[in-house]
Amino acid sequence: MDFLADFLLRLLAQFQSPTLGFLIGGMLLVACGSKLTIPDAIYKFIVFMLLMKIGLKGGMEIRDANLAEMFLPAVITIVIGVVIVLLGILFFSFISSIKKEDGYATAGLFGAVSASTFAAAMVLLEEEAIAYEAWVPALYPFMDIPALVLAIVLANVYMKKQQQGNTTEVNVWGIIKESLQGSALSALILGLALGLFTTPDKVFGSFYEPLFRGFLSILMLIMGMEAYARIHELKRVAQWYAVYAFFAPIIHGLLAFGLGTLAHYWVGFSPGGVVLLAVMAASSSDISGPPTLRSGIPSANPSAYIGASTSVGTPVAIAVCIPLFIVMAQTIFEV
Amino acid sequence: MDFLADFLLRLLAQFQSPTLGFLIGGMLLVACGSKLTIPDAIYKFIVFMLLMKIGLKGGMEIRDANLAEMFLPAVITIVIGVVIVLLGILFFSFISSIKKEDGYATAGLFGAVSASTFAAAMVLLEEEAIAYEAWVPALYPFMDIPALVLAIVLANVYMKKQQQGNTTEVNVWGIIKESLQGSALSALILGLALGLFTTPDKVFGSFYEPLFRGFLSILMLIMGMEAYARIHELKRVAQWYAVYAFFAPIIHGLLAFGLGTLAHYWVGFSPGGVVLLAVMAASSSDISGPPTLRSGIPSANPSAYIGASTSVGTPVAIAVCIPLFIVMAQTIFEV
Amino acid sequence: MDFLADFLLRLLAQFQSPTLGFLIGGMLLVACGSKLTIPDAIYKFIVFMLLMKIGLKGGMEIRDANLAEMFLPAVITIVIGVVIVLLGILFFSFISSIKKEDGYATAGLFGAVSASTFAAAMVLLEEEAIAYEAWVPALYPFMDIPALVLAIVLANVYMKKQQQGNTTEVNVWGIIKESLQGSALSALILGLALGLFTTPDKVFGSFYEPLFRGFLSILMLIMGMEAYARIHELKRVAQWYAVYAFFAPIIHGLLAFGLGTLAHYWVGFSPGGVVLLAVMAASSSDISGPPTLRSGIPSANPSAYIGASTSVGTPVAIAVCIPLFIVMAQTIFEV
């Protein structure tokens, strides 16, 4: 009883966080027909700043880290990416009204990771002073890439079966390369490398670190605006996408939270790490995923998977999953 | 004698403020044919940042404010907006060479409020440590909206009289909605709401507050560049626009200063509040006003009202009115 | 022996600076086909911020400076600009396969100054606590303008000799004006003027100064990306451009370092000033130079001079010359 009351109280407190406020504010703005826009150049710059900050910080701290610790969580991360895609494909295979390729693409997008959602989780963890290992942000590609590769490969195998005459080979290395070349992973890896090989402490402390929280607030506003603006796309496709997009983040996140908790008791994976792993699983890719899927599964309808992810999946991941997992960590691990 | 000397000395000091320096610098740049430009994306972002800062701050402080205090100043604010429009229409009605619609639109624009001018006044007040009530920024729409609505309604009534066959109804609520949906008021209201309902203190203190002054300096530069760049438009219309645009800010500001002073002695309206009220009156809208008027009074010539406001009205409001009203407040209220 | 070991050790330390890291990171990103881009609006804004910071600082400190001290270094700066252009023209005149106009334009571009390279040198000097006179940034136009004017005038004299019928006069004042109107010099001069005539200390300390280092890191990233992206242009022109672009910055820098050292012993020019003078000489213009040359010597092939400067000259100036000159100053002047 006490446990539950504590849980609910903490959850309530989370909802006053300005991070969520900006997200919801963005939705309301578009809903009210506001003409306020954040220019695209600013959006691109903010994403770059956030990923550089995450990367630099990771790189600087990884230097002294014991990377052997990273092994098991990395394996778990890959497994989660793969399982999410398989679960998604299974789900959509039950719904006969949905085109197979659309199901594969949606499952892939939800397996992949959103940098924005991830950054929001980091700020909220910091607010609650819940620590995590320096190398956790480096787990990102371990979930993102396998999920995208698997979804694209399976979709192409399926399409090949359908039309025997098709001669296109699936180029796995090509998909991996395209993921790594995407702007999100590029910026993260660049930051990691610079943190590792140079001494960016001053520029980090005077620029990337202090601006992080502010830029994140604007990013949340943009995500909220985009979520509402794209809802009409979702309306043009089957309702099942909305159902999937609502429950998938929660289920994926809980699954990852469970596996992360195992790693906690087994190899001492930190509570903050468990939360971040769960948020990666709950999130669906917004920057690199859509173009990769568009060229990997060209016959899938982008309105379906992007609408599902942007309009429902991401808001649920940010507004429901992050607070939930933080409070779960606080209650379970007593941090 | 002493009083006047003191007044002039303080006024002189105001002119060394970098805020004015950037404004004049921007004019000189364009006058000298400089190719320096501030990208449009940056301009839009800066305006957003300033209005969010003003809004958040207002929202955070309003929580503990006694909003009953706001009543009389709010009424005065509405009255000022209405009177400015009526005065403007009266003035232009004496000049037979000016098309009626152009007069209505110009009067409406000068009744509305400029967010940039307002932000500049806030920085200069802070510099002089002159306090104002937390809810003063929330007075903005109380002058902006009535002025625009009144000008558009009167213009349409006039046009309907002219051409009996015209069937367009004037949609008052439509004009109010369009004002509120404009990017300036949207951002201000969003900030107010986030300040009121969430706890944005950290992001405010680490981002919106420290960057305010710097972004304002760039905004002043842009206003100066724009003022000079648009002067040729003003040359293509009657000289009376320049005359109006030069004197109107001063007269409107003094009028509002007077009414504000009454409120000071009557209900204790703060000296800083009086200055801000006078600056709102002196300023003419730059962001939301022009498009609202363009669609509300489509037959009015935008070169006339935008040229008058941007090239003469705004520089006078910033470079003459703000320093003047601050020094008046210092001398009269001895702050 | 000790001297050399010390020299090499310090040089090695320089290479861990994040400034170089971002430059090389940018090159690697493009080399790996990354899709990461920094929007053009952000680039333009960053350049503006850096030049305003340099200008404001200079202007604020020049107030108390003894400007007579500036005389000899200014003369030296002009001489260097002129000598670089003459040396360049001489060099290219030996290579018969290169079109004369292309040689003139390339020499002019390497005589002119890069604001980005200059800003990088300032940050690295600060890091090493090597002081310089407040007026050193004001030397910039003394090298930039004479170099561009000389190259364009000589090219036009040459072209006129070729085709007697040509009637275009070379307008020296026109070239000077165009240089001063360019966005780089405009911003620098505006900053100087505002620093000199207003009191921008607060906005400088709260905005321009703290953001300098961070924006510079992003600028270095952009320079690196651009360097690699333009290398294909260089491949389409004679290899001699690459040879020139590699050695010219080092030779020009050493020449200026030598003359600066004379001024050090003669009139007490600071060690930091010597380094900045050498970096100005080593750098080649990226912002204002190319368009000025394009319109001044329209028949020159922009791929040749821009490719040489952006892809080889600038990286050599930043990655080789700056660390080298700083370490030389530390070893020679024992700062």
Add this chain to the structure above:
Amino acid sequence: MTLHVAEKVVIITEKIIAKGVCQIIDGCGATGYTIVPAGGKGSRNMRSTTERASVVDDFANIKIEIIVNDYAMAEAIMDQVKDKYFNNYSGITYLEDIKILRPEKFS
């Protein structure tokens, strides 16, 4: 490859009325349209394409192209846009003959 003759209506006008013009186009039954940002100079004013800060927004031009394979529809679009907007807003409209692949896509 058989090509079919069709009409392309071009409208160059102020960005601020884009929404209204598109409603007319949809209302006339066109299957689509393409919009390109533009600047220009005409009888009324100069409109810039540059990316510099424009304190007064929405006053740039746009160029809208509509492909129709029905001459009457082309006329209807041109007429309605001209009648509704070109008294108060700057703008021009003209027609070009083009050749399309699949006439059914545009009707």
Add this chain to the structure above:
Amino acid sequence: MTLHVAEKVVIITEKIIAKGVCQIIDGCGATGYTIVPAGGKGSRNMRSTTERASVVDDFANIKIEIIVNDYAMAEAIMDQVKDKYFNNYSGITYLEDIKILRPEKFS
């Protein structure tokens, strides 16, 4: 001034396949092309031209124009682009007659 008749192929399609379309154009032997950013509405979707933040990038349109003075090459470009892309990506293509100054520049 003698003008020569030539063909202008216009392709309006998704920005994401720009690279592939340009490869087809080069492959067919055209001497060049011009690309203009565009937005629009067609049978499939609405694509924006606005400068507002687009979290999902690369889904804007582009308009590509290719001038050729050889009708067969025009046909080849239109055919190949249509066959390779227009099943999965939105896009249209059409042809215009134009008059050029120097035919040798375009062949």
Add this chain to the structure above:
Amino acid sequence: MTLHVAEKVVIITEKIIAKGVCQIIDGCGATGYTIVPAGGKGSRNMRSTTERASVVDDFANIKIEIIVNDYAMAEAIMDQVKDKYFNNYSGITYLEDIKILRPEKFS
């Protein structure tokens, strides 16, 4: 609705000479022009349309369209632009037949 035949001159060239080209257009007596940002590939170089940071600015393309209802004026514009600029700057120019509503607006 009566439509009148007119000419549209198109010039695709470097942004850096935009001002000079517009002066020629005004000088020839045209009533206006429309400018669209463009990228492209021709005999000389690749010019990008992307929004990524371009350290060396002003080297993008623009597409200028001028509607005239006088063939001689079209020729004059094309000739002068070609003679003044196309030796040193990349660029092409061509002509299209169009149909306009009000011929008096363009002369």
